[in-house]
Amino acid sequence: MTAVTVVFAAMGLVALVSAFLVVTSDQIIHAALWLVVTLGAVAGLYVLLAAELVAWVQVLIYMGSVVVLLLFALMLTRTPTGPGSATVTRNQPLATVVAGATTVALGAVMWAGFGGEVIDEDEVRVGTAARLGDAIFRTWVLPFEVLSVVLLAALVGAIVLTRRGER
Amino acid sequence: MPLMLPLVVSCGLFGLGLYAVLARRHAVMVLLGIELMLNAASLNLVAFDTWWADTVHTGQSLTLFVIALAAAEIGLGLAIVLALFRAVGNSDVDGQEPPTSLLAEGGDEL
Numbered sequence: 628m629t630a631v632t633v634v635f636a637a638m639g640l641v642a643l644v645s646a647f648l649v650v651t652s653d654q655i656i657h658a659a660l661w662l663v664v665t666l667g668a669v670a671g672l673y674v675l676l677a678a679e680l681v682a683w684v685q686v687l688i689y690m691g692s693v694v695v696l697l698l699f700a701l702m703l704t705r706t707p708t709g710p711g712s713a714t715v716t717r718n719q720p721l722a723t724v725v726a727g728a729t730t731v732a733l734g735a736v737m738w739a740g741f742g743g744e745v746i747d748e749d750e751v752r753v754g755t756a757a758r759l760g761d762a763i764f765r766t767w768v769l770p771f772e773v774l775s776v777v778l779l780a781a782l783v784g785a786i787v788l789t790r791r792g793e794r
Numbered sequence: 795m796p797l798m799l800p801l802v803v804s805c806g807l808f809g810l811g812l813y814a815v816l817a818r819r820h821a822v823m824v825l826l827g828i829e830l831m832l833n834a835a836s837l838n839l840v841a842f843d844t845w846w847a848d849t850v851h852t853g854q855s856l857t858l859f860v861i862a863l864a865a866a867e868i869g870l871g872l873a874i875v876l877a878l879f880r881a882v883g884n885s886d887v888d889g890q891e892p893p894t895s896l897l898a899e900g901g902d903e904l
Contacts, residue, residue: 632796639799642807643806646811650811655820658823676844677844681861685836688865697825697826697868714818715819716887718816722816725813725816730805734801737805744796744797746796751844754851759851774863781870785873
């Protein structure tokens, strides 16, 4: 068992525990702040998986903008954010069963398919910005361009949705 | 490092996100659950990319696309939450009144 494995297991545990606190937290603001811990731990997992650029993009976009956007939306709607502001629906027992069964099923499928596989730490190719830029702008340039159109459409859609209607 | 380690973390994150989507009442909590599920999928993609030692970095490129799509999704989702809050006064995904009266007078504000 190498040092990378141990650190990975520890950070994975941090990610899972903070994700559990996200979904069980009583207050929405606490859930959003625990999400920052989860996303940071996942960024650490990306670094350990030699995905350097992806980790930085995760920190910049997820922790930097998505969480801030969430907090902004909570402030803009002036919803109550005190204790008991994030209650559950009547579906909770069924949701627990479905989520647990899905997790077990996914784990079983992964174990059946990739149970004994090992990531060879001497063979990994570090995902630097140069390599990923090469991959995106040579091989994946069409999805990249389509994605820019999707972002533009989402921008326009968000503006239209939040604009107050004119009579 | 065994490949199962990132896969197990990813399965756990996905299950927790699914629970949040199914069980929580507030729409923003549902969006948080979706973010967790997207992160689980991204972790899988990066893990398989590293395992395969992919020369064109399919998994990591796709992860970058997923992150960009997640940003677009959260922007649109929060716009919908804002519009919902403006129309009915709360952001719950369950137990709303049927929106007939809303549509009768000024449904364009939705």
